[in-house]
Amino acid sequence: MLRRRLRQFWDMCWTNGFLLSAVVCLTLLYLVALFAGFVSPYHYDNEDRTRSYHPPTRIHVFDDGRLTRPHVREYELTFDEDYRRVFVPVEGVRHDLRLFVRGDTYSFLGLLEWDLHLFGVGEEGRIYLLGADSRGRDLLSRIAYGAQVSMTIGLVGVAIALLFGLLLGGISGYYGGWIDTVIQRSTEIIMIIPGFFLLLALRAAFPPDWDSIRVYFFIIVILSFIGWASLARVIRGMVLSLREKEFVAAARVLGAPDRFIITRHLIPNTASYFVVYASISIPGYILGESALSLLGLGIQDPHASWGNLLQEAMSITQIQLHPWILLPGFFIFVAVMSFNIVGDALRDLLDPQQEVTTTI
Amino acid sequence: MSLPNAQPENNASGAAAEEPRRILEVRNLSVEFYPGSTRAFHAVVDANFEIEAGKMVSVVGESGCGKTLSALALVGLTPPAARCRGTIVHGSRSFEASSSALARLRGRDVGMVFQEPMTALNPLFSLDRQFREVLRYLRGVEDRKEARDISTELLDRVGLDRPERRVNQFPHQLSGGQRQRAMIALALAGEPSLLIADEPTTALDATLERRVMELFRKLADEGLGVLMISHDLPLVADVSDRVVVMYSGYTVENGPAHQLVDAPQHPYTRGLVASASAIVLGDTPRLPVIPGEVPSPDRRPGGCPFHPRCPEKLDRCESEFPPESEPVAGVRTACWARGGDQ
Amino acid sequence: MTLLRTIDLAKHFVLDTDMRGRPTEVEKAVDGVDLTLAENEILGLVGESGCGKTTLARLLLRILRPTRGEVHLDGRRIDHLSERSLREIRPKLQAVFQDPSESLNPRFTIGESIGEGLRHLTDLSHDESRRRVHEGMERVGLPARIADHYPHQLSGGQRQRVGIARALVLRPRLVILDEPTSALDVSIQAQIINLLFDLKDENRLSYIFISHDLNLVRYVSDRIGVMVAGRIVEMGPTRDVVENPEHTETRTLLEAVARERVAGSAPGGPGRG
The missing domain is CATH 3.40.50.300 (P-loop containing nucleotide triphosphate hydrolases)
Structure with missing residues (x-):
C-alpha cells in the first residue's frame, strides 16, 4: 500500500514541475537545517561590528580580465556625498574562496565538536554571500541555523497535534455520547478564541526570560495545543462514518477490543485525510513561530529563527537601505509554498475519488 | 429523413408488414484506456449492436465487462483517459466514436x-x-x-x-x-428517440425493480428505443427484445431475449443461465458453476478471454478471438465451439 | 436440538428527544422477533430494504444491544452479557457480511484479516495461528501466497x-450470512453458495441466510422467515411458505420473482423480437 503510494507520488513528481521543485526545495532546506554548522561559513553569533549591514559579496572568477580561482574582494566602510554608509571594494585585496576550511567550532549533528565548514575565506577576510545584519553577522549562516528552528517546529508541532487530534477525535467519534460531548465542547472552546490572541495569551502566561531551547519547545506545545482541535473535529466526523462500515462490525464480531478498533481499524483509515492535513498545516506552524519571534516573544537573539531574523526588517528605512535583510522572509515564503504544493499533491493522490478512476 | 440501409432482421417477426426504423447502430466500437502508454488496455473491443424504434435491447455482463462504457461512448461520456474508435449511427447521422459532436445528442436525441x-x-x-x-x-x-x-x-x-x-x-x-x-x-x-438506462433498478427492491423494468418495456412499446445496461440476465431477459452479452470487453452473444434464455449458445451465457435456472428450480443439491474468476480488463487472458473458465475450450481459443457466427438464425455469437470457423 | 432462540427481541432507535431527553420519535427497527434455529439448519430471512433484517443480524451478533427480549445460544442467554463475557461466545457465533470490499479493512493484509479473530479470541501461538489461517484459506479455495496481499x-x-475464511477459522457453530452474494458478480455467486453448502456439511454449521432475493433464499434455506417492518410475519418450512403464502407481503415478493423466465421454468408465452 505505502510502497504503491510512494511510487505514485514519485511518478507525480516527474509529471508536475511545481511539485518536483517543491520537493527539491524542502529536501534542500532540511539538509541545510541538519548540517547548518557545516554549510554556514560562520557560527550564528560570530559578529564583526565594523561590518554592520555589509552588503552581499559577489564571487569573482576574473581578476584583471584573467580567469583565476574564485575569490571575494575586501570591502571597506566609507561615506558617500550624502553621508550615507557605503561599502566599497578595496583594490588589490582579494580572499580566495576555499572549500572545507577550518573555522568556528560547532556541534555536528549534536554528536561531536567540529570546525570544518563547506566553504570559507579563512581568518583574514570575511564572506557575506547574503549580506550581514546590524551586528555584522553573516545572514547566510543565521538563515541556515534559523532553518533548524523554523523547519522543525512544523514537523514536531504537527506530530504532537496529530497524536492528540487522532486519539481524541477517534475516541470522540467511536464512543459518542457524553465522551463525545466533552471532547467536542473542549475543541469548540479552543476554536472560539482567535488563534493569534490565544498564542499571545499563552505566551504571556509564562516568564519572558526563558532560554531559547525552552521557548522553542514551549512554542511547539502552544501551537499544537491550538492545532489539535480542528483535526480532532474532522477525524471525529470521519470516524463517525467509518464506524458504520462493515469492517468495524466484522471486527467486533471477531472480538476486537475497542482500543484495537480505534487504533488499528479506524484511525489508519483516516490517513488519507491526516497526511494531507499535516502537510498543509505545517506552514501555519512556521508562520506562527515567525510571528511570535518577530514580536520578540519567541526565539531570542542571539539564537536565530527566520521569524526573529525578520525583526531587523521591521523598519521601512532599514529595508530601503539594506534590502537583503528581507531574505529570511523569502525562505519562509519558499518553505510555506513548498509545503502547500506537496500538501495539494498528497490530497490529489490520496483522494478516494482518484482511487475509483484508477481502478476502472 | 433518409433511412440507413437497415438489414431486415432474420427472425420470427422479421416478416412484419412495417419495417422498424433503426435509430442506433454501433459498428466496431472500441474503448481503449491510456492509449500509447505501457498500461494501455481495451475495455471494450469491437462492439456491434443496433436498436430499432420500439425495441428494448439489453447489454448484460459482470462488473468490468465494458457494458457501461459502451453505453457512455454513445453520447461521448467516456472518461478523459479513454479513447473511442468505431462508428456510431444515430438515426440518419453517422459519427466517429471519438467525435465531440456526440455530446450534443444528450437530452434531445x-x-x-x-x-x-x-x-x-x-x-x-x-x-x-x-x-x-x-x-x-x-x-x-x-x-x-x-x-x-x-x-x-x-x-x-x-x-x-x-x-x-x-x-x-x-x-x-x-x-x-x-x-x-x-x-x-x-x-x-x-x-429523445433513444433512452439509455444504466442499471436503473439496482438501488431498488425486488418488487419495485420489476415494476420499473415493466415501465421501460411500456416505453419501448410506445415507440421509443431503449438500451438497458444490467448485470441481471434473468431480470432483463423477461422484458427485452434482444440481449447482448458482454464478457471482459468482448461481445460474446447477441440474440433475441427468449432464445438467449431458452437456448443459449455461448458457453458463458449457458453457464449464467444454468446457475440462474438451478436457483429457481431448486432441484439440485449444488448449483452449476462457472469456475474461476472474472478477469479485470487490464489483465485479460489472450485469445477468447473466457477460455480459462470455459468447459468447451478448444486449442485455438487460447490464441485467437473467434469471429462472429450465426449458429441459430438471429443469434450472433463469438465462439470457436459454435462454428466460429465457418 | 435448538441452537438459537430469540424471545420477543426488539431494537428501537431513538431519533429525536424532547428537552428533558425523553424520546419523542422512535424507529422500531426490530419489533418483537421470536425465532428458533436447529443445529445444522439453514434459516432464510427475506424482506425488502428497511425491513430490519440487518438490524436483526446485528442484534443476534451482539454488535447492537437489544431494547428488549432475549437471545439464547446453545442454551445460554447472551443478550445481556458484557463484552468480556461475550468473548467466550463469539467464536461460536460468526458472520459473513454483504460487501467484501467494505467488510475487509483495506489496510490489513489478507492473512491479518483472517487471523484477526484468532488474535482476539484465542490464545494460540503465532505459528499455530498462521497454520490455522493457511488451513482456512485452503479450505475456501484461496492460494496461500495471497496471505500477504491487500x-x-x-x-x-x-x-x-476471505470473509468466509475469517469466520471459519474460529470453528463456529452458527454463521449469520448477511446478503453474502449480493455484491458479487453473477458468475461468482453460485461458487460462493456452493462453498457455503460444502462448509456447512463438513462442519455441521447452522446458517441464518439474510437476503432480499427470494429465489436465492428459497434455494438455500430449510425454513424461511419473511420480515416486514421489524417483524417476522410468516415463518415456516420453505415449501410451505412458497406454495401457500399466508401474508400479502410474501405473495408480493413471490410475484416479483415468479415471472423471471429462465430455461426450464419459462411459462412459454409469445416471445418478443
Whole structure:
C-alpha cells in the first residue's frame, strides 16, 4: 500500500514541475537545517561590528580580465556625498574562496565538536554571500541555523497535534455520547478564541526570560495545543462514518477490543485525510513561530529563527537601505509554498475519488 | 429523413408488414484506456449492436465487462483517459466514436437514466422547477404554464400517481421507486428517440425493480428505443427484445431475449443461465458453476478471454478471438465451439 | 436440538428527544422477533430494504444491544452479557457480511484479516495461528501466497472467500450470512453458495441466510422467515411458505420473482423480437 503510494507520488513528481521543485526545495532546506554548522561559513553569533549591514559579496572568477580561482574582494566602510554608509571594494585585496576550511567550532549533528565548514575565506577576510545584519553577522549562516528552528517546529508541532487530534477525535467519534460531548465542547472552546490572541495569551502566561531551547519547545506545545482541535473535529466526523462500515462490525464480531478498533481499524483509515492535513498545516506552524519571534516573544537573539531574523526588517528605512535583510522572509515564503504544493499533491493522490478512476 | 440501409432482421417477426426504423447502430466500437502508454488496455473491443424504434435491447455482463462504457461512448461520456474508435449511427447521422459532436445528442436525441436517482435530481428544487429548466433548454419552452402541463403529462406517462400534485414535490418527498420514475420522465423531456438506462433498478427492491423494468418495456412499446445496461440476465431477459452479452470487453452473444434464455449458445451465457435456472428450480443439491474468476480488463487472458473458465475450450481459443457466427438464425455469437470457423 | 432462540427481541432507535431527553420519535427497527434455529439448519430471512433484517443480524451478533427480549445460544442467554463475557461466545457465533470490499479493512493484509479473530479470541501461538489461517484459506479455495496481499489486489469473489475464511477459522457453530452474494458478480455467486453448502456439511454449521432475493433464499434455506417492518410475519418450512403464502407481503415478493423466465421454468408465452 505505502510502497504503491510512494511510487505514485514519485511518478507525480516527474509529471508536475511545481511539485518536483517543491520537493527539491524542502529536501534542500532540511539538509541545510541538519548540517547548518557545516554549510554556514560562520557560527550564528560570530559578529564583526565594523561590518554592520555589509552588503552581499559577489564571487569573482576574473581578476584583471584573467580567469583565476574564485575569490571575494575586501570591502571597506566609507561615506558617500550624502553621508550615507557605503561599502566599497578595496583594490588589490582579494580572499580566495576555499572549500572545507577550518573555522568556528560547532556541534555536528549534536554528536561531536567540529570546525570544518563547506566553504570559507579563512581568518583574514570575511564572506557575506547574503549580506550581514546590524551586528555584522553573516545572514547566510543565521538563515541556515534559523532553518533548524523554523523547519522543525512544523514537523514536531504537527506530530504532537496529530497524536492528540487522532486519539481524541477517534475516541470522540467511536464512543459518542457524553465522551463525545466533552471532547467536542473542549475543541469548540479552543476554536472560539482567535488563534493569534490565544498564542499571545499563552505566551504571556509564562516568564519572558526563558532560554531559547525552552521557548522553542514551549512554542511547539502552544501551537499544537491550538492545532489539535480542528483535526480532532474532522477525524471525529470521519470516524463517525467509518464506524458504520462493515469492517468495524466484522471486527467486533471477531472480538476486537475497542482500543484495537480505534487504533488499528479506524484511525489508519483516516490517513488519507491526516497526511494531507499535516502537510498543509505545517506552514501555519512556521508562520506562527515567525510571528511570535518577530514580536520578540519567541526565539531570542542571539539564537536565530527566520521569524526573529525578520525583526531587523521591521523598519521601512532599514529595508530601503539594506534590502537583503528581507531574505529570511523569502525562505519562509519558499518553505510555506513548498509545503502547500506537496500538501495539494498528497490530497490529489490520496483522494478516494482518484482511487475509483484508477481502478476502472 | 433518409433511412440507413437497415438489414431486415432474420427472425420470427422479421416478416412484419412495417419495417422498424433503426435509430442506433454501433459498428466496431472500441474503448481503449491510456492509449500509447505501457498500461494501455481495451475495455471494450469491437462492439456491434443496433436498436430499432420500439425495441428494448439489453447489454448484460459482470462488473468490468465494458457494458457501461459502451453505453457512455454513445453520447461521448467516456472518461478523459479513454479513447473511442468505431462508428456510431444515430438515426440518419453517422459519427466517429471519438467525435465531440456526440455530446450534443444528450437530452434531445438520447435520454439517460442512471443508477441512483437521488444523485441525478437536485434536492433543492421541486420537480416542476427541474422540468422547467430542462424543457426550456431542450425544447425552448418559456411559458411556465406550458412547461407545467408538459411535465405533468410526462410524470403521468411514467406512471406516477397524481402527477399534478407530484410535480410540486421535492425529491426527498418521493420514495425510491417514484424518484426513479421522475428521473425517467426527466430523461424523456427532450423527446429523445433513444433512452439509455444504466442499471436503473439496482438501488431498488425486488418488487419495485420489476415494476420499473415493466415501465421501460411500456416505453419501448410506445415507440421509443431503449438500451438497458444490467448485470441481471434473468431480470432483463423477461422484458427485452434482444440481449447482448458482454464478457471482459468482448461481445460474446447477441440474440433475441427468449432464445438467449431458452437456448443459449455461448458457453458463458449457458453457464449464467444454468446457475440462474438451478436457483429457481431448486432441484439440485449444488448449483452449476462457472469456475474461476472474472478477469479485470487490464489483465485479460489472450485469445477468447473466457477460455480459462470455459468447459468447451478448444486449442485455438487460447490464441485467437473467434469471429462472429450465426449458429441459430438471429443469434450472433463469438465462439470457436459454435462454428466460429465457418 | 435448538441452537438459537430469540424471545420477543426488539431494537428501537431513538431519533429525536424532547428537552428533558425523553424520546419523542422512535424507529422500531426490530419489533418483537421470536425465532428458533436447529443445529445444522439453514434459516432464510427475506424482506425488502428497511425491513430490519440487518438490524436483526446485528442484534443476534451482539454488535447492537437489544431494547428488549432475549437471545439464547446453545442454551445460554447472551443478550445481556458484557463484552468480556461475550468473548467466550463469539467464536461460536460468526458472520459473513454483504460487501467484501467494505467488510475487509483495506489496510490489513489478507492473512491479518483472517487471523484477526484468532488474535482476539484465542490464545494460540503465532505459528499455530498462521497454520490455522493457511488451513482456512485452503479450505475456501484461496492460494496461500495471497496471505500477504491487500484486499484491493483481490477479485470480489476472492474477497468474499476471505470473509468466509475469517469466520471459519474460529470453528463456529452458527454463521449469520448477511446478503453474502449480493455484491458479487453473477458468475461468482453460485461458487460462493456452493462453498457455503460444502462448509456447512463438513462442519455441521447452522446458517441464518439474510437476503432480499427470494429465489436465492428459497434455494438455500430449510425454513424461511419473511420480515416486514421489524417483524417476522410468516415463518415456516420453505415449501410451505412458497406454495401457500399466508401474508400479502410474501405473495408480493413471490410475484416479483415468479415471472423471471429462465430455461426450464419459462411459462412459454409469445416471445418478443
